[in-house]
Structures are given as C-alpha cells and as structure tokens.
Amino acid sequence: MTFDQIRSFYLVAVLGTYAKAAEHLNATQPTISARIVALEGRLGVKLFDRSGHRVALTPEGRSFLRSAEKLLDIQADVFRRFDKPGIRGIVRIGASDTMAVTWIPSFIAELRAANPNAEFELHIGPSYRLHEELLARKIDIAFIVGPIASPELISHPLCRCPLVFTAAPSLGLHLRRIVSADIEKMDIFTFERMTRPHQELVRVLRTKNLSPRIHPVNSLQTVVLMVKKGLGVGVVPFGAVEEDVADGNLAVLNTDFSLSDTPFIICYPSGPDSHAVETLAQHVKEFLKARGSSDSIRIID
Incomplete structure (x- = not known):
C-alpha cells in the first residue's frame, strides 16, 4: 500500500x-x-x-x-x-479580476522566485465561478469575494477594496459634485450581475430610488477601457484604475453617496492534502502585509 x-x-x-x-x-x-x-x-x-x-x-x-x-x-x-521549505508541484491559483489587476502579478513573480520547484497555474474569473471550481477541486486556492458559507472550504479574511465611480476627464464630471439627479441619467459600466460589486451598486441605487442604465461586463479590463473612451461611468475597485487616475486618464467622481468596500478572502478546500495551499496562504498574508494598506487595498489583520 x-x-x-x-x-x-x-x-x-x-x-x-x-x-x-x-x-x-x-x-x-x-x-x-x-x-x-x-x-x-x-x-x-x-x-x-x-x-x-x-x-x-x-x-x-x-x-x-x-x-x-x-x-x-x-x-x-x-x-x-x-521536509525542505518551499512549495513543490503544480499549484492552481484562482483570482478575481480585482486581485489580478492589483497585486497578483507581483505576488506570482515573488512566489516563483522563492519556489523554483513549483509551477503556478493562474485562473482568473468572477468569484462565484472560482468558488464553484474550488468545490470541484479544479483549483487549489482562490482569492475571491467573501464571506462564504461552505463546510467543504476553509477561508481567511484577506483585504477590502473600495469601489469608486470613475469617468474619463473629457466628460467633465469630476469638476463638480455628482448628485442623484446626475446619476439617474448615466450609463454605468460595472461587473456581472451575479457579482458582489454589482449587487452592492444595485442595493445603494435602490435606497436612493435611482434607476440609471447599468451595463454588466464580464471583464474588468474591458470596463476600464470603455470608461476611458468616454462611453459612460464605471463602478470599479479603485485599485483597478489607480494608475490611470494618477496618469490623468481617468478621474474619481465625488458623489453624494458612497459604496461599501468589497471584502476578499483566501479560500481553499479542507482536507489532508492542503499542506501546499496552507503554505501559500501564509505567503499571501505576509506579502500583502509587507505592502501595507493603501487607498486601493485595505489589509485585514
């Protein structure tokens, strides 16, 4: 045996x-x-x-x-x-779009340098789909929107990401305070309907009795591109547009209400074969803690 x-x-x-x-x-x-x-x-x-x-x-x-x-x-x-320190074998990592466009590239680079005997496969997608892939054991660990209630999965708090209204400077919307009457007339581009940010946006708009045109898009990068072209306003994590805002390609709007931060977790299947992912989860916490909290990512201790 x-x-x-x-x-x-x-x-x-x-x-x-x-x-x-x-x-x-x-x-x-x-x-x-x-x-x-x-x-x-x-x-x-x-x-x-x-x-x-x-x-x-x-x-x-x-x-x-x-x-x-x-x-x-x-x-x-x-x-x-x-055993010798380090991760071995093939590790399949799932990450939401928000994580993928903020800290994941730097983390993977550091992870590869520290673990030369391992291969890392990256799966990018919405959190609800990565949750399904975790349950099916198609991926080993994921950084997704939480919280979740699943006895088959272990999860740990990771960080919170602020959602912002953003638009191309050419629209001039950043030059004044945006009130409810302005939002009612907007075309808003944001995440898919089943995602937490989309549902948070709809929840807040309903409390204000607002019904602007909301356009769900299944790619965060595409949302940002469309907003940069002036096709409408984006509701996205600040981390996804931080560099564009600094470069003057996009502007964060000053609205008369705010959206709740989106909470992210580390999540992986429970079981006796979780040694590598537990090690990886600890690496993630140390990596983000070393970066420190910022306007785009707020670390959860």
Whole structure:
C-alpha cells in the first residue's frame, strides 16, 4: 500500500469520478484506476461500487476513507515538520479580476522566485465561478469575494477594496459634485450581475430610488477601457484604475453617496492534502502585509 494509492482513493471518493481525480493529480485515468485496483487487492475488499455513472463508496470504502484521511494527515504533518521549505508541484491559483489587476502579478513573480520547484497555474474569473471550481477541486486556492458559507472550504479574511465611480476627464464630471439627479441619467459600466460589486451598486441605487442604465461586463479590463473612451461611468475597485487616475486618464467622481468596500478572502478546500495551499496562504498574508494598506487595498489583520 502506497501513499499514491491512498491519495488516489481519497480524491476519487471526494470528487466522485476517476477522471476528476486524475485531473487533480495530473495523472491519467488508467493510472488512477490501476492504483485503486492495487489498493483493493492489498486490502482484500472492494472500495467502490462502479455500477453507476459516478463511483460510490462501498461500506468497506466508507470505513477505509476515515483511515485514509488519518494517514494523509500524518503524511502532511511529516512534510510540515521535516521536509525542505518551499512549495513543490503544480499549484492552481484562482483570482478575481480585482486581485489580478492589483497585486497578483507581483505576488506570482515573488512566489516563483522563492519556489523554483513549483509551477503556478493562474485562473482568473468572477468569484462565484472560482468558488464553484474550488468545490470541484479544479483549483487549489482562490482569492475571491467573501464571506462564504461552505463546510467543504476553509477561508481567511484577506483585504477590502473600495469601489469608486470613475469617468474619463473629457466628460467633465469630476469638476463638480455628482448628485442623484446626475446619476439617474448615466450609463454605468460595472461587473456581472451575479457579482458582489454589482449587487452592492444595485442595493445603494435602490435606497436612493435611482434607476440609471447599468451595463454588466464580464471583464474588468474591458470596463476600464470603455470608461476611458468616454462611453459612460464605471463602478470599479479603485485599485483597478489607480494608475490611470494618477496618469490623468481617468478621474474619481465625488458623489453624494458612497459604496461599501468589497471584502476578499483566501479560500481553499479542507482536507489532508492542503499542506501546499496552507503554505501559500501564509505567503499571501505576509506579502500583502509587507505592502501595507493603501487607498486601493485595505489589509485585514
């Protein structure tokens, strides 16, 4: 019995298919199947019922799952105590658009330099989609909008990002205070409907009985580009436009109401194979703490 066999069994049990376990381990499906067969032969029991579309644990399999989790916990503890420092293997990182355009590039550069034996895959997308990918074990860790309530995931507070109204200086909107009557006439570009910033914008507008034209866009960079071209006003995290504001390409508007900060968390699946992501999560906290809070990112201690 090997730890490769035990980990393969654990992932098939958690994810429900050989294919998903193979993808997670960067292995082939026949390899995973061979490991399970060898493990069943060593234990002398059938661990899975393979009669349906998804494999299901047998009673013996459910019993062995508890033992597998304990064995993998022991292995992870040994690695933490005696293994050489650093992250190894392929780590799949998910990040929201907001994180991707602010500190993620610098963090990845630092991470690669400190961990030459690791490869880092970056998945950029809306937080709700990255949440789904975490649950499906398609990514290992994500920096997304929180909070979330999921017993399968571990999360830690990370930072808060202020949302601002911004526009091209050519529109002249930054030269005066923007009141509710002005906003009613605006075209506003912002995140997708299912995102926290979009819902926060709608919530605030409703409290003011305002109904401007809101244009959801599934790319933060595209929102910024359209606003820079003067097509309307953007509601975006300040960090996404900080450089453009400093360069005079965009201006932050002075409105008669404000939007709540967007809270971000570090999130990853719970389980005995989380040693690498726990190390990475600690790196993230140290990296952002070293940068310090700013107008665009407010660190949560």
